[in-house]
Amino acid sequence: MAPVFGLIKDLEVGKSKFTLQLRLVRSYEVPQFHNINEIGTLECVFHDKEGSRIHATIQNLQIENFKNLLHEGNVYAVMKYIVGNNNMRTKTTTNRLKILIYKDTRIAELVDDGFPTHVLNLKSFEEIESMKTTPDFQDAPLFDVMGIIISCYKPVEKVINGKPTKLMDIMIEDLEYINYYYFLVALYFLSLLTSIFFI
Incomplete structure (x- = not known):
């Protein structure tokens, strides 16, 4: 029986209530504010099967747990995450919410050739x-x-x-x-x- 995944549009602030199936669109490191030689966070942008996007943040203490797993373009199942308000000054999505990936979060790579690809957000x-x-x-x-x-x-x-x-x-x-x-x-x-x- 195929697993049932939730959608980004159904997320609410708080701890996760369902597993998300997401494609990683972008990932980039942001240096610490007081020490640009040290990584502060790993920032990610994902989209679901409907093309809806959401930003995710991985704090520096958890980066090593996920950095080698996450590759742009790949599809993942994301479980046990926290949903918060998107208060970022520089926004990567129009979504009012964002995901915090913490020590209990579980991310597994999936092989799904039928999962859509909405990598670019092109503007003329x-x-x-x-x-x-x-x-x-x-x-x-x-x-x-x-x-x-x-x-x-x-x-x-x-x-x-x-x-x-x-x-x-x-x-x-x-x-x-x-x-x-x-x-x-x-x-x-x-x-x-x-x-x-x-x-």
């Missing part, structure tokens, strides 16, 4: 321009873009939140040959948070 340049006119643009969840990098500008160093950060402007072009320049990218996060495909 036209959509990005429209988003910029909305008052909550700065709080919009992260998204993916697709295009050809046609120019890279010299990196500059700025202090952000009291920390020196290297930033670089790049210009990308879409299939309609529309250039998009407003891409000030933190070099540390470029490969982690933004998917850019070289066509």
